[in-house]
Amino acid sequence: MSSETVLICGGAGYIGSALVFRLLKETDFKIKVFDNLSYGGDSVFSFFNFPERFEFVKGDVRTFDFDQLLKGVDYVVNLTALVGEPICKKFPKEAKEINFDSNIRLARACEKNGIKRFVFTSTCSNYGLNETGEMIKEDGELQPISLYAETKVDSEKILLNELPDLPCTVLRFATAYGMAARIRFDLLLHELIRDAWTKAKIYVFGAQSWRPMVHVDDIARGIMLVLSKSDSIKKKDVFNVGSNDQNFQKVQLAQMIAERFNVIIEETQAVKDPRNYKVNFDKVTNELGYKPIHSAKESIDQIANALETGLIDDRILHESVNVKQN
Numbered sequence: 614m615s616s617e618t619v620l621i622c623g624g625a626g627y628i629g630s631a632l633v634f635r636l637l638k639e640t641d642f643k644i645k646v647f648d649n650l651s652y653g654g655d656s657v658f659s660f661f662n663f664p665e666r667f668e669f670v671k672g673d674v675r676t677f678d679f680d681q682l683l684k685g686v687d688y689v690v691n692l693t694a695l696v697g698e699p700i701c702k703k704f705p706k707e708a709k710e711i712n713f714d715s716n717i718r719l720a721r722a723c724e725k726n727g728i729k730r731f732v733f734t735s736t737c738s739n740y741g742l743n744e745t746g747e748m749i750k751e752d753g754e755l756q757p758i759s760l761y762a763e764t765k766v767d768s769e770k771i772l773l774n775e776l777p778d779l780p781c782t783v784l785r786f787a788t789a790y791g792m793a794a795r796i797r798f799d800l801l802l803h804e805l806i807r808d809a810w811t812k813a814k815i816y817v818f819g820a821q822s823w824r825p826m827v828h829v830d831d832i833a834r835g836i837m838l839v840l841s842k843s844d845s846i847k848k849k850d851v852f853n854v855g856s857n858d859q860n861f862q863k864v865q866l867a868q869m870i871a872e873r874f875n876v877i878i879e880e881t882q883a884v885k886d887p888r889n890y891k892v893n894f895d896k897v898t899n900e901l902g903y904k905p906i907h908s909a910k911e912s913i914d915q916i917a918n919a920l921e922t923g924l925i926d927d928r929i930l931h932e933s934v935n936v937k938q939n
């Protein structure tokens with residue numbers, strides 16, 4: 614068994630639940646999940662079946678003693694955040710404290726404690742609005758148009774330009790979709806599916822806007838790849854994580870869902886989507902050999918089946934969101 618330990622902050626969340634599953638299944642790392650359980654902790658129950666390799670620590674990143682948390686830890690993946698624009702808008706002070714201040718405090722503690730690699734989970738939302746129609750590469754212009762993206766861009770700058778002794782990989786994920794132990798129904802593809810299921814109609818605003826998509830398990834596989842190649846990759850680097858062929862216009866996603874559920878699409882012209890970006894994923898493919906294995910179509914079908922069989926019930930559908938609708 615490996616003597617190396619990966620600390621996953623925010624590991625009880627959507628991506629965390631997929632990542633811990635992959636790491637326990639395919640590596641021999643020991644896993645320590647740290648989370649304040651904002652959305653509950655059911656997602657980690659089954660990981661206790663690996664008692665030698667799994668540990669859970671409850672705490673809040675804003676106040677926890679990181680020197681204590683980092684004892685015996687080799688690698689750190691920070692997934693902790695208030696994720697998405699709605700929750701950051703609702704709790705701006707907490708968003709800045711959790712997504713930026715605590716992230717940097719954690720990174721500084723990692724540098725001090727000689728952590729071998731800090732993986733920062735950023736987002737393609739950083740590209741904001743790009744109407745050139747070109748697929749944006751990692752060195753393309755960052756145009757954060759929400760507090761959420763601002764906290765990510767600000768964090769990236771410090772992680773990449775300061776903290777000289779901290780090996781750090783920034784991963785800018787496309788928008789996630791797909792089944793995981795903690796699923797979220799406040800993400801683009803899942804929201805469209807929920808509309809199709811509950812309203813028999815898919816409402817799309819900004820129908821022509823481009824958005825890159827990636828399966829949550831493919832995000833987990835990307836993080837796992839970085840950890841496995843940590844010794845040979847650059848000390849500091851940035852990768853977009855996704856695939857060129859999963860850049861979709863929102864209406865294309867709606868069409869796939871409409872076909873599966875046999876419902877109609879209603880395009881709302883009144884509201885424009887301020888975000889529009891197509892992303893280039895060549896670097897992660899060429900340099901790390903990364904290739905997603907899942908597709909949006911496959912997930913639409915899986916989630917449709919889960920709704921039809923009651924595997925995903927009303928409670929999951931309406932409560933698995935970071936901010937509840939009134």
Ligand SMILES: NC(=O)c1ccc[n+]([C@@H]2O[C@H](COP(=O)([O-])OP(=O)(O)OC[C@H]3O[C@@H](n4cnc5c(N)ncnc54)[C@H](O)[C@@H]3O)[C@@H](O)[C@H]2O)c1
Nearest residue numbers: 623625626627628649651673674692693694736786788789
């Ligand atoms: N889901 C996506 O589409 C997506 C895309 C790009 C980037 N990301 C990034 O990936 C990371 C994980 O996203 P996710 O979709 O799994 O989100 P999530 O909301 O499901 O998970 C976040 C986790 O952080 C924990 N957390 C929040 N505040 C905390 C605090 N103060 N102290 C300790 N733990 C706290 C929550 O309890 C939760 O388990 C985030 O950093 C997010 O910005 C996600």
